[in-house]
Amino acid sequence: MVELQNVRITYPTGDGVSRITFQVPAAAFVFLVGPSGAGKSTILRAIYMDRFPDEGHIKVGAFSSLFIKKREIPFLRRRLGIVFQDFKLFTDRDVFENVAFTLRVIGSKEKVIKKRVLRVLADVGLSHKSRKNPAELSGGEQQRVSIARAIVNEPYLLLADEPTGNLDPETAKEIMRILFRINARGTTVIMATHNYEMVKNYPGRVIHINNGRIVNIG
Numbered sequence: 001m002v003e004l005q006n007v008r009i010t011y012p013t014g015d016g017v018s019r020i021t022f023q024v025p026a027a028a029f030v031f032l033v034g035p036s037g038a039g040k041s042t043i044l045r046a047i048y049m050d051r052f053p054d055e056g057h058i059k060v061g062a063f064s065s066l067f068i069k070k071r072e073i074p075f076l077r078r079r080l081g082i083v084f085q086d087f088k089l090f091t092d093r094d095v096f097e098n099v100a101f102t103l104r105v106i107g108s109k110e111k112v113i114k115k116r117v118l119r120v121l122a123d124v125g126l127s128h129k130s131r132k133n134p135a136e137l138s139g140g141e142q143q144r145v146s147i148a149r150a151i152v153n154e155p156y157l158l159l160a161d162e163p164t165g166n167l168d169p170e171t172a173k174e175i176m177r178i179l180f181r182i183n184a185r186g187t188t189v190i191m192a193t194h195n196y197e198m199v200k201n202y203p204g205r206v207i208h209i210n211n212g213r214i215v216n217i218g
């Protein structure tokens with residue numbers, strides 16, 4: 001499903017990550033764990049091909065960083081869902097329209113949009129908030145909206161960058177339950193977190209990152 005082979009990514013300031021090699025099979029749940037600045041976001045950016053490796057290569061499904069053309073990147077992104085620590089919701093539209101956004105971009109029919117959006121909002125327990133503005137929701141609810149938006153297009157891979165980083169422990173648990181439920185239906189999940197203690201409480205493979213290197217694969 002996802003394969004990184006000897007990946008190195010450098011920034012003007014120096015190495016982001018180097019010698020990153022790992023594989024994620026379909027339907028796996030994988031944690032990338034390490035302190036802030038370890039290189040977790042850089043690895044996720046490489047997987048959604050926002051950054052290309054300076055050395056090595058990456059394969060995501062049928063897409064390879066060696067061969068993908070710029071105009072094909074949107075097709076890769078449509079097969080992925082991405083969730084960020086800071087939610088990145090639009091406050092100029094309601095919850096329903098936030099989740100509908102990608103489907104509108106790809107020109108889905110109104111009937112399909114309605115059905116899919118209502119289904120994923122139900123999945124994350126927010127059917128009753130579909131006409132609220134995201135600014136009226138709690139942090140945990142906003143993250144649930146951003147998860148609904150990430151899964152509305154039925155991605156085969158869900159990437160989550162510190163999805164619980166802004167949330168209290170109880171709310172974080174709720175988000176983890178939702179992510180594992182999505183994974184149980186067959187979606188591969190790769191989640192970056194600095195919270196090693198939290199990871200211990202969950203099944204899933206753990207890849208430890210420090211100083212831009214893999215230090216241990218559990």
Ligand code: ADP
Nearest residue numbers: 011012013015016035036037038039040041042
């Ligand atoms: P993490 O997600 O684990 O906090 P990052 O992948 O964001 O780590 O960062 C890894 C390293 O790359 C850090 O040393 C960071 O300072 C550096 N880095 C990340 N993004 C940039 C950037 N846009 N420009 C320069 N350096 C960066």
